[in-house]
Amino acid sequence: MNNDLKSVIGYLKGKRGSDFSGYRTSMIERRVNQRLSATSCKTYPEYLLHLKKQPEELDYLVDVLTINVSRFFRDTLAFEYIADRILPEIVYEKKKTDDHSLRIWSTGCSMGEEPYSIAILINELFEKEESDLSINIFATDIDRKILKKAETRDSVAFC
Ligand SMILES: C[S@@+](CC[C@H](N)C(=O)[O-])C[C@H]1O[C@@H](n2cnc3c(N)ncnc32)[C@H](O)[C@@H]1O
Incomplete structure (x- = not known):
């Protein structure tokens, strides 16, 4: 994972206590990139700044990073x-x-x-x-x- 993306994931960890650094890099990149597009940010540093200015963006970031699939008696x-x-x-x-x-x-x-x-x-x-x-x-x-x-x-x- 490149350092700029690491900073985004590190910032999320600091704010929410959720550590996504163990997730596959390709998966994290793909999903964080979705948020870059949605917020019209061109780079990870720009997105990090956006996260800092708009704390509600943290919810959207967590939302794209988590997989909510569930069913009754799933396992x-x-x-x-x-x-x-x-x-x-x-x-x-x-x-x-x-x-x-x-x-x-x-x-x-x-x-x-x-x-x-x-x-x-x-x-x-x-x-x-x-x-x-x-x-x-x-x-x-x-x-x-x-x-x-x-x-x-x-x-x-x-x-
Ligand atoms: C794949 S779903 C499984 C839901 C349910 N436990 C089941 O087995 O059907 C995983 C859920 O865990 C949540 N999750 C992931 N990491 C978490 C964490 N560190 N603390 C609390 N919830 C977490 C996700 O947001 C997601 O809703």
């Missing part, structure tokens, strides 16, 4: 494992303690398919097996625009 095997092994085991272990809370974090939740898939599994489990666990599912994403879209789906607050 079938992982969800089967969570349903058959992980959740029953957690519930079993919690029963032995005074801790009645279960907190789950979907770190890159996109439009919410993953946290909702987990909620569905928990619901199904609790239909079979009684439980007094209090469940909290947290859903976060680096991409503010996808969170805004997620919020339009229903009244759940994504952060």
Whole structure:
């Protein structure tokens, strides 16, 4: 990655704490170039200046750099494992303690398919097996625009 592009990615990291430097250079170039065209900047230094002057551009940059593809139960095997092994085991272990809370974090939740898939599994489990666990599912994403879209789906607050 050339130094000018590195400066753009470094600036984003400093402002948002998101490190995209491990992504393929060709992918980063292609996507940052889309923002150069959209903002009529000719060079990376010019674009960096634009980013500094227009902080809302950071949202657009994150938006082009992230891939938001998601589906309910997207990784079938992982969800089967969570349903058959992980959740029953957690519930079993919690029963032995005074801790009645279960907190789950979907770190890159996109439009919410993953946290909702987990909620569905928990619901199904609790239909079979009684439980007094209090469940909290947290859903976060680096991409503010996808969170805004997620919020339009229903009244759940994504952060
Ligand atoms: C390919 S989607 C997958 C969504 C969901 N986890 C799934 O498996 O269906 C990846 C999501 O992770 C988000 N993401 C990428 N890096 C992230 C980070 N460092 N912190 C939080 N979210 C991140 C992206 O914005 C994107 O919405």
